[in-house]
Amino acid sequence: MSSVHQYFLSEEERNSYEIKKYVTDDVSKEVEYFLPTEVAVHNTEIDCWISYNDMVYDLTDLCKVWANRREIKPILAYAGKDISHWFDHEKNDIKYYVHPVTGALVPYCPHGPIPDVIPSVVPCSTWRPLDKCPWWLDDKYKKGHLTKNARPCRILNVLVGVQVVIMVCEEDSISRIQERALVYNKNGKSYTWKFEGKDLNLDLTLTENGIPDERERFAACGIPDDYYIPCLMCYYNE
Template sequence: MTTEEAAGKMPAPMLHSRYYTSQEVAVHNTMDNLWVSYLGKVYDLTPLVEQFKGDILLKPILEAAGQDISHWFDKKRKDIRIEIDQLTNCQKYHTPRGRFVHIPPLSPNSDWSNAFVTPWWKDSKYEVGYLTEKTRGIRIINTLTGQEHVIKVCSEETVNDILERYLEYNAHAASYTWKYNGVPLKMDSTLEENGIVDEDEIFYNLRMEPDDYRQSILLYFNDDLTEL
């Protein structure tokens, strides 16, 4: 983290592969910042949009900005769904929103370039992380200041990942010992692996408000201000 980021209490970018919530994907919904998710992964298609700016074949992708487009795909083949064209009786890609970038035309067309090696939906260079299967809320209490925050996290994330999310509220979060029920947490393990069970479904079935009984992680200052 830079000095400027620490001073402004802004988290540094997470450089490793990470999990994202659907809400986090949804905010990337413009031509200059376009993400989508499909088949459990998250992709940044901004470079693709820049490359094909002004091309009519971008329209379906722009319309899907910030959304999950798994329904475009055959999950077994991990490719765009196919169907039989009623006129030609030949296979074609199923594109109900219209043909898009890297989808070939139905008939030979000299204007279509197939010089690309890998279609964008199979190109790992656009991948930025994984779409979480389940989000959950966790209360974090700073015992030094008395401040508490309920943050939404991905169930697959380790406590270290959660710490990085919490940097938005406390730039020196790494200077604390994280505990649950008085026991220090294993920072490279998930909440479940640390014995913090996801109880959302239980509260839902009992028609109870989970925020009233939200599990809490307590932070204890180590008095050794971590350099960020």
């Protein structure tokens, strides 16, 4: 059996200084979570977001660098979508396969070549390893996390009796939910937010405030999952 030639970054290379220097280390920045629908609206060449491995990335700058080249076409085709199936989750790298003819371990690109992937499948003396951090490992494109659970939330403005139902991330704090609801009430953050008569802790999530997502329990009982949606009460502060 022929030996396998590797055409990807080794574990040592991935952890080397050359890779790390491309990665930001701003731990003070608050982690932001996004809904799949929020990613989906960024689906053009001049505004291109994608998600993979539970993270959200803004590849707009990458699209500019690779504009009008065939390598960017697969990414544009998946703009606003999830491309986790391109990646090996354990290695946090793109998938590879053993070429049936050459026996080389080569990138698996079923939709065509993509940026920062060496296309050659034949070992040769002119081959050189990638001399920069590939885009899928470069944290400068990172926007935040893709939510693990998008859940509905009802918000009632007690002053005027108007209510809306919006989708929020399971990981959103009440403060973040307030920001999402500003489109319906620009002064919403100045209101007092309560649930069942108790003030909500703005730094905690719905679940942490004792408001779990019970849709799975409803479904198990044959009840529509929208039968009951928790309602956050917003009281105007005079």
